[in-house]
Amino acid sequence: MPIFNLDERLARDTTLLTRLGLCQLRLMHDSRWPWIMLVPQREGICEVFDMTPLDQTMLTFETAMTAKALKQVTGCDKINVGALGNQVRQFHQHLIARSEGDAAWPGPVWGHGEARPWDDAARTDFTTRLLDAL
């Protein structure tokens, strides 16, 4: 696989959980929601159409697989999937488990209030169950 450099801000805001076929699966440093991220391990990808058709398909399957596991583990009402990239241009796809009445419901989580760090026990519990479900 060619060299892949993770954007500095993504590196600071997230922790690597595992590598899938195409993407790194990373945990967002914000415990207000179960919030994970897929980052294709490719250089120079900004928009979805910058990827090859095969990589696009891989991203789709990894998104679906990860979203299903996230829903199963959290029992949430809805998975939010988004690739915005206004602040960080390296392509990254958010997956967030949303439940009625959560801190930003029914609005989006991006830009809402301040991140709340995970405590170690809760993070270990969540990430263990998520990786088991994958």
Next chain:
Amino acid sequence: MPIFNLDERLARDTTLLTRLGLCQLRLMHDSRWPWIMLVPQREGICEVFDMTPLDQTMLTFETAMTAKALKQVTGCDKINVGALGNQVRQFHQHLIARSEGDAAWPGPVWGHGEARPWDDAARTDFTTRLLDAL
């Protein structure tokens, strides 16, 4: 193709532009951003993983194709792609052309202020150029 019923709120907030292989391509009734939507013409789809793998792949290709046309036509800085569904559960994917300094920049558009209707000439111009680019 089996019967497909569009959610009432999506029908009210958007206008059909064209039908692609899987999705309806629809224009959002908000001229603050070039903002379009893909809705797979399938019944009972809420999450991306509710679709068959083939439909997921179709959605991906239609997303990439539409995002590329939207960027080409608008010259925007970044395409935002998102499937949230907190308010409307029928699966729908937003594509929004974002530019530095726009009304919500760098935050998300969802839930930001009040929609501003298109005037007829601007809508015709935008949609004609978008459909030509597709």
